[in-house]
Amino acid sequence: MRCPLCYRRVVRAVYAARFGGDHPLSNLAIGDRPDPRPAAGWVLVRVTAASLNHHDLWTLRGVSSQPLTTPQVLGCDAAGRVEELGEGTGGAPAPGTRVVVHSVIGCGVCPACLAADPGVCHRLSLLGEPPHGGTLAELVAVPAANLIPLPDGVGDEAAACLPTAYLTAYRMLFTRARLGPGTFVLVQGAGGGVATAAILLCVQAGIEVHVTSRYAAKRQAAEELGAASAFDPGDLEAARVLVERTGGGVDAVLETVGEATWGLSLRSVRPGGIVVVAGATSGPNPRAQLNRIFWRQLTVVGTSMGTRTELERLVALCASGALRPLIDRVVPLDEARSAFAALAAGEQRGKLVVRVAR
Ligand SMILES: NC(=O)c1ccc[n+]([C@@H]2O[C@H](COP(=O)([O-])OP(=O)(O)OC[C@H]3O[C@@H](n4cnc5c(N)ncnc54)[C@H](OP(=O)(O)O)[C@@H]3O)[C@@H](O)[C@H]2O)c1
Ligand SMILES: [Zn+2]
Structure with missing residues (x-):
């Protein structure tokens, strides 16, 4: 589409027009943004479905790993179709291929990236954070290496739930905590996207999962x-x-909750057990209680997102029918504000999905 005034190509997008303040939703805008172009090694994806994450609320609040200065298209998660290949993308899925997008972007040349673990790259960035556009737009530019073709059995809306919440939960459970059938886990903040993903993954893997939530209904x-x-x-x-x-x-x-649940986490884990931390929604500075950590020989590890291989495993789990992401609702892009309001109020049960195009 072209802007009727300047005739530049534009895409419809959900973006943060401003950052910070007490009312993050007042920074949210839905409208036209300049259309992204694929750099060398990158491709354009026509987004069909994207899902919301708490990450998008942090961005609206002005909290980001990169300085936020200009309007920022939101969204880390997308499924869609390859639209256009940039220079030097030989071997990338052909235009028209259905794909899900891995949103973790590394420098491509450091030891972490060469070991296919860009999450620990010293120049780690994510779609939806500067300098990259987000997935809540008709088109998004992504590295060709970040595309995973989707099998027929995995729908776009289900696939759009996987790249952040499900990927983070998967890595927490299986890569970081190395849990298997017959083990026990406590998942804090059961109403959240990551937590819901963890519950479903535990059930399919035979892990006994216990949870906390502030709300009886959750x-x-x-x-x-x-x-x-x-x-x-x-x-x-x-x-x-x-x-x-x-x-x-x-x-x-x-x-993933932080200050509000840290004490319970340390008291509930067995001696020699592990606490895996991927977020701090209620605050990042709980009382550390180092005495409990050394005396009970606990392991505390941080984790963020996951690798392309882990995302491929999630796609395979969905294709086999073993995993069906829980979707609270699907809204059209122009009604994304209502989904953001539900996320901010913590009202959702499962993922909030935005239908961007058919
Ligand atoms: N490191 C990573 O790669 C990564 C990836 C994904 C998410 N995260 C982080 O993990 C957190 C959860 O993300 P999400 O997308 O799952 O969020 P979400 O869907 O918005 O869920 C919010 C979560 O916060 C809990 N919560 C909020 N305030 C609380 C408080 N005062 N006391 C207790 N619980 C509180 C909620 O629990 P109840 O309502 O059930 O009590 C719920 O689990 C966020 O901080 C996010 O930034 C990090
Ligand atoms: Zn790197």
Whole structure:
């Protein structure tokens, strides 16, 4: 499409027009942005479906790994079709191929990138963060190496849930905590996107999953998805009950909530167990309690997103029918504001998906 005034090519997009302040949603805009062009080694994807993440709210609040200065198209997750190949993209999926996009971008030449783990690249960046546009737009430019072709059995809306929440949960459970059938895990903040993904992945892998959530309705919903028990994070008895039920404590805790749940995480994990941290929604500076960490020989590890290989495994799980991402609702791009409002209010049950094009 072209702008009727300047005749430049534009795309419809959801973007942060400003950053910071007390009302992040007031920074949200839906309108036309300059259309992205693919640099050498990059391709253009025509986005069909994108999903929202808490990351988008952080961007609206002005919290980002890169300085935010100009309007920023939001979104890290997308499925779509290859539209146009940039220079030097021989071997990339042909135009028209259905793909899901891996949004982690490394420098491509450091030891981490050469080992196919760009998440620990010293120049790590994500789609939806400067200098890259996001996926909540009709077109997004991505490195050709970040495209994963989609099998017929995986729909665009399901695929659009995978690249952030499901990928992060997958890496927390299987790469970082190395959990397997018969192990026990505590997932904090059951209502969240990462937490919901973790519950579903645990159920399909035979891991006994326990959860916390501030809300009774979300605790019940988590149990309906397969959680063995659900606690209020403020329940002083929760750790004692968990230690009793699991014969000494859970093998791992998935922590994305931070200050509000850190104490419970350290009290619920078994001696020698692991706390995997991927977020700090309620605040990043809990009381560290180093005494518990060394005396009980706990491992605390950080993790972010995941690799292309891990995302491919998730696609395969969906294709086999073992995993069906939980989708709360699908809204058209021009109604994305209502989905952002639900995310900010924590009202969703599962992923909020934006249908960008058919
Ligand atoms: N490192 C990474 O690669 C990575 C990837 C994905 C997400 N994250 C981070 O992980 C966090 C969750 O992301 P998401 O997309 O899953 O978010 P989301 O869907 O918006 O969920 C928000 C989460 O925060 C919890 N929460 C918020 N305030 C809380 C408080 N005061 N006390 C207790 N719980 C609180 C909610 O739990 P209840 O409502 O159930 O109590 C829920 O789990 C975010 O901080 C995000 O930035 C990091
Ligand atoms: Zn690198």
